[in-house]
Amino acid sequence: MNHENPARAQPGPASPPAVWGPLPALPATLRPHRNFLTYSALESLLLGPAFWVKLLYSYFRYRTLVYEVDEEGITMRWGIFFRREVSLTYARIQDIHLTSNVVERWLGLARIQVQTASGSAKAEMIIEGLQFFEPLRDFLYDRMRGSRPRLGTAPPHELSRGASPEAATLEELTATLREVASEVRALREALRPSSGGSRAD
Template identity: 55%
Template structure:
């Protein structure tokens, strides 16, 4: 399996194309159809482009009939990471992005991603940031309260309780 970068070095804005191994995956997927689907999958691979910017994510593909999907981070409701047996063998994954559109499937499926977990984390971070959910309270010294990664609800509530207790003990001139 290919190595993945650590989370601090991951930059989703540099993802513009699927990994080249996706073409090999498409060849294997087209075997049951006696390679009839291969030309369509090959053109999809050649034209598939991703763009991650500060407003959202877009995906476009197509040779004769161009298709483009643009999702702002505010519209994202849920993100799913899927891998079948062959995708795991190649180190690939599909990141499915769902919105409140009412459809059963994902609104956008980002295929051919080698660094799926960091991409999913990036999308969750952008999704929460677009809704204003990432701001942390400050402690008495003005520093943001660290909630830690993977904090469970009980620990989070205790930290909020302790933070409020510290605020209530401060003299009025420091509040």
């Protein structure tokens, strides 16, 4: 038992998936992996002589980026002088996309693009810098589906009016039977005079 504790305490790329499989203990605070800073440094080199500006920004973003996951949703915070925060509840999530380029795959990273029903083509939140992106994506999918009503059920505001799907079907069947009965009565009324006239002759 004692020889396993130092291995658990050592940080490494394999430790986050062990924490996140199958589901995390909520609330959870997540920070980007150090490979995210490496990727940002390689990306800043594409800017040429002004690469240090992007590198400085990427460093402070890496140091301040935090994801907080709880029972209600996920919150993303970053920034020093201008603190930014994006919060999403699971009920607002409409779709989730997982993307990664060649360098990100080499570093074991990917981006989780979370889209909402805001009408914008851009993702409402981009979760990046995490190496356990697939368990996190599956977790968000499960929470997204669990926060919505199941298919084939009426919305809560319609159910509160006292009309259930079974009651609506029964009312339709009753109305149809009443129409058939009225047509049968009308047909009988139409046949009675002709049969009476033949008897008189």
